[in-house]
Amino acid sequence: MEKKSRDLVVNRKARHDYHILETFEAGIALTGTEVKSVREGKCNLKDSFARIENGEIYLYNMHISPYEKGNIFNKDPLRTRKLLMHKKQINRLFGQVKEKGLTLIPLRLYLNERGLVKVELALAKGKALYDKREDAKHRDAAREIEKAFKEFNKA
Known part of the structure; x- marks a missing residue:
């Protein structure tokens, strides 16, 4: 059976700047007005990251706009x-994180099938500039192959 989830916010920059090694699902402690604002999509994960302190995980720099009627x-x-x-x-x-020097990055905020706000957290390693160029080359090559394949199938 497939689980239904609805993406509220997606961190597109994370996949560009990091190699994603593993993903995890985590709940997030929000107040009522924050939940309402997140459901409206007024949230930004762009520069956010997670850190482990005293055996607990905290999310930093996630911007949730104030709820208008709050x-x-x-x-x-x-x-x-x-x-x-x-x-x-x-x-x-x-x-x-301690041994390998990895980072915890939120990839997306979503509603699960029960209507709870969840965070998809990724264990990631930073990309160097040449890695980003390499990814761009692979994307361009795949695009060219797809284009050639379509032209071949038309004829």
Whole structure:
């Protein structure tokens, strides 16, 4: 059975700047007005990252715009937010981040089938400039092959 999920926000820059090694699902602790704002898509993951502190994971630099009708209940748009994962997963991630020098990057925010806001967190390694050029070459080559294939099939 396929799980239904609806993407709210996607971090497109992450796949451009990092090699994604592994992905994880994590819950996120949000207030009511933040959830309403996220459901409207008023959120930005562009420069955000996660860090493990005292056995817990926190998400930094994720911007959630204040909810228009939230008045006094709105929180700081750039506040750190706690991510919810099992202790075993957190310890495993902590070991990989410390040993291998990897980074935790959020890839997307989405609603799961029960209507809860979840974060897809990736264990990633930064790309160098030549890696980005290499990826661009592969994309261009694939595009050219596809174009040639379409021309061949028309004839």
